[in-house]
Amino acid sequence: MKVVDLTHPISEATPVYFPWHPKTEVERTATFEANRCEVRRLSIGTHSGTHIDAPSHVYAGYPTLDQYDPGLWYVETQVLDFTPREARKEITRDEVKARLKQEGVGVLVKTGWDVHFGEPDYYATYPPISREAAEYLVEMKVPILAADTPFSLDVHYIILKRGIPLVTNINNTGQLKDGMIKLIAAPLLIQGSDGAPARVLAVVE
Numbered sequence: 001m002k003v004v005d006l007t008h009p010i011s012e013a014t015p016v017y018f019p020w021h022p023k024t025e026v027e028r029t030a031t032f033e034a035n036r037c038e039v040r041r042l043s044i045g046t047h048s049g050t051h052i053d054a055p056s057h058v059y060a061g062y063p064t065l066d067q068y069d070p071g072l073w074y075v076e077t078q079v080l081d082f083t084p085r086e087a088r089k090e091i092t093r094d095e096v097k098a099r100l101k102q103e104g105v106g107v108l109v110k111t112g113w114d115v116h117f118g119e120p121d122y123y124a125t126y127p128p129i130s131r132e133a134a135e136y137l138v139e140m141k142v143p144i145l146a147a148d149t150p151f152s153l154d155v156h157y158i159i160l161k162r163g164i165p166l167v168t169n170i171n172n173t174g175q176l177k178d179g180m181i182k183l184i185a186a187p188l189l190i191q192g193s194d195g196a197p198a199r200v201l202a203v204v205e
Contacts, residue, residue, distance in 0.1 A: 006146075006170040006200040007050045008117055010042070014049045015118055017150060021045050046195040052187040053166040057194040058156050063163060065193045072165070075144055077106030077183035077202075079176045085111040087125040093132035099178070100137075106144040106183050107137060108202075110173040114148035117169060126150055134158040146183065146200070148173045170200050181205075 008014070014024040022045040030039035047053065055062035080099045082091055091109065100107060113126045126149040129137075134155045137145060145151075145159055146167035159166055167185045182203035187196035 002204045004172055004175045004202040004204060006172055006202055007198070008114075008169060008171045010044060010049055010197065013118060014044070015122060016045060016048055017123055021048065024048055044197060046190070046193055046197070047168070049197055050167075050169050050171060050200055051195055052185060052198045053151075053156065053160060053168060053195045054193065055160040055163055055165075056192075058153075058160055062160070064191075065165070065187050065196055066189055066191055068165070072143060073184060073186045075106040075183050075185075077108050077144070077146070077181050078102065079108045079110055079173075079178055079181060081110045081176075081178045082127070083110060083112040083173075085113065085127045087127065089127045090130040091127060091133050092130050093136045096129075096133045096136055100140055102140075104141045104143065105180070106146065107140075107142045108167075108170070108173075108176070108181070108183060109145070109147040109149070110176060111147070111149055112173065114169070114171045114173050117171065123150060128152045129155050131155070131158060138162050138164070144183070144185065146170055146185065167198065167200060176202055176204070 025043040027041045029041050054065040056064045111127050116122050131154050148170045184201040187198040
């Protein structure tokens, strides 16, 4: 068994999608010299870095992350390998359909774009999942959808409307191959949250 950490580390260099998203700040508030211990204050947006989106992110009155059964955060998941992938090249319904045959399993989309995380054009050049591919994933009853990229707003609306959480900006997908893994995607338990940073791991047999 191998455990792969799929999480981007949190730091003040963590990029954000829109200019109005809050910047990440890490401030030391206690020191060994003054307080005999170290403490840091963390300020981070709910949709920064490796994180999970709840339906309430884009739909008023829809479920928040803390309303999900915690069993969802440990799920059989199929890795769909689309590497190497060109910038901005959509992942189509036919491409997903050719790989995903089993209903009811989580899906992790691997494009290799995680290596560009933090670059100035990361959010402008990633290869997105198409609307039609997202609709097919809904048809296949996926309980959770993860990717090493952001998701377009259209995909947010299609997937989150069905109550399927989005695990966004995962890392280290170069260590994963096509096939089944156990995905551990544990968001911070923030009451009433539209999303949350998460520690995401892959258990590979």
